[in-house]
Amino acid sequence: MFKELDPLLHSQLRLAIMSILVGAKEADFNFLKEQTQATAGNLSVQIDKLQQAKYIDVEKTYKGKKPQTICRITENGKNAFEQYVLNLKEYLKNAG
Amino acid sequence: METNDKTLTAEESIVLIQQMINKTKSSMRDNSFYFLLWGWLSVIASTGNFIVLKFGLNPYFHFFWFIIPVVGMPVSIWHGYKNPFVKTHIGDFISGIWSGIGIACFVIIALIFINGRQDLPIIQMFLLIMGIGVFVTGRIIKDIPLIIGSVIFWLGAMACSLFKSESAQLLIYSFSFTVGYIVPGYITKYKNRKSHV
Numbered sequence: 001m002f003k004e005l006d007p008l009l010h011s012q013l014r015l016a017i018m019s020i021l022v023g024a025k026e027a028d029f030n031f032l033k034e035q036t037q038a039t040a041g042n043l044s045v046q047i048d049k050l051q052q053a054k055y056i057d058v059e060k061t062y063k064g065k066k067p068q069t070i071c072r073i074t075e076n077g078k079n080a081f082e083q084y085v086l087n088l089k090e091y092l093k094n095a096g
Numbered sequence: 097m098e099t100n101d102k103t104l105t106a107e108e109s110i111v112l113i114q115q116m117i118n119k120t121k122s123s124m125r126d127n128s129f130y131f132l133l134w135g136w137l138s139v140i141a142s143t144g145n146f147i148v149l150k151f152g153l154n155p156y157f158h159f160f161w162f163i164i165p166v167v168g169m170p171v172s173i174w175h176g177y178k179n180p181f182v183k184t185h186i187g188d189f190i191s192g193i194w195s196g197i198g199i200a201c202f203v204i205i206a207l208i209f210i211n212g213r214q215d216l217p218i219i220q221m222f223l224l225i226m227g228i229g230v231f232v233t234g235r236i237i238k239d240i241p242l243i244i245g246s247v248i249f250w251l252g253a254m255a256c257s258l259f260k261s262e263s264a265q266l267l268i269y270s271f272s273f274t275v276g277y278i279v280p281g282y283i284t285k286y287k288n289r290k291s292h293v
Contacts, residue, residue: 005106012102015109019116024184027120031180035119063177070181085113091106 005091008053009084013038013046018081021056021073029069047071055080122288123182127190127233129175131281137164138273146266190233197229219265223253223272230276241283245276252276 009015016036020027033043047069050056055077059070073081104112144160147153204221227249234242252272256265 005109010103010109012104012108012112015104015112016116019113020120023117023120024182025188026181026183028181031123031182034180035116035123063181068181088106088109092110095106 005087006080006084008049008055009080011046013042014050015084017043017046017050017071018055018073018077021071022078022081026070026072028063028071032071050077053080120182120184127237128281128285128288130172130194131277132285133171133175134164134168135273135277135281137168139270139278142266142269142273146263146270149263149266186236190236193229193232197225200225217256219269220253220256223249223256223269226272226277227253230280234280239280239284241280245280248272248276 009018013036016038017032020032020035029040029043029047032038032047033040036043038046047056047058051058054074057072057074059072061068061070141160141164144163145158148160201222204216204218207216208218227246230242230249231246234240234246249272252268255268259265259268
């Protein structure tokens with residue numbers, strides 16, 4: 001029997017955000033938007049969901065005079081991502 | 097690839113994870129702007145010095161070297177400010193290496209003022225340390241043109257032992273930066289442009 005996939009990560013944009021942050025120490029909103037090609041509104045909503053779940057930390061700062069939002073994956077988020085990938089692999093193994 | 101909030105199949109999830117990780121790595125590898133900026137400034141400075149030296153135009157021709165930091169640093173800072181921000185462990189490491197190279201360059205310049213130019217093989221020293229920076233960067237990001245570029249710098253440093261005149265060494269310097277720095281920079285730039293299409 002395979003474990004249920006984390007519904008918070010089993011969504012295209014949230015999974016994309018987490019995949020980027022797993023590889024990077026930190027990334028700002030504009031980088032995430034550029035890489036995911038998501039709209040600003042949608043990206044903002046998904047970042048909030050991940051932050052509420054404590055999968056990512058969000059720091060609001062300034063780059064010169066412009067506001068800047070920097071995201072980092074948390075330890076909790078890394079563990080959740082790793083578990084998600086393990087569960088995915090198991091699912092595919094059983095399905096294949 | 098546009099992402100939205102749809103639920104994925106298991107296979108789509110794996111593909112998406114791989115795509116995003118590769119894209120991030122590719123963005124992190126794209127230091128081409130900095131290679132091209134510092135490469136072109138170095139070539140312009142050394143070529144400018146060569147022309148001035150050859151035609152005896154100005155006894156203070158070494159001031160051409162100052163265009164490298166005077167133009168390079170503000171443009172680098174502006175580029176970093178203008179573009180989306182991402183930090184990776186590898187990016188931090190590479191940044192640390194080039195900060196060290198930059199400091200070493202300033203130390204060489206300080207030694208010139210302290211000891212005078214006659215005692216120091218300046219161009220050789222610059223080529224040697226540039227080769228180290230390019231080699232380590234190339235190894236970390238697994239970029240073959242950069243690794244080849246580092247060899248060009250080291251061969252250039254050795255060539256300076258054979259061609260001791262200042263004008264010849266300025267040409268070796270220009271050549272080393274063109275082939276060892278600018279060419280890998282353009283290769284990386286066009287490779288990354290293709291992978292993002």
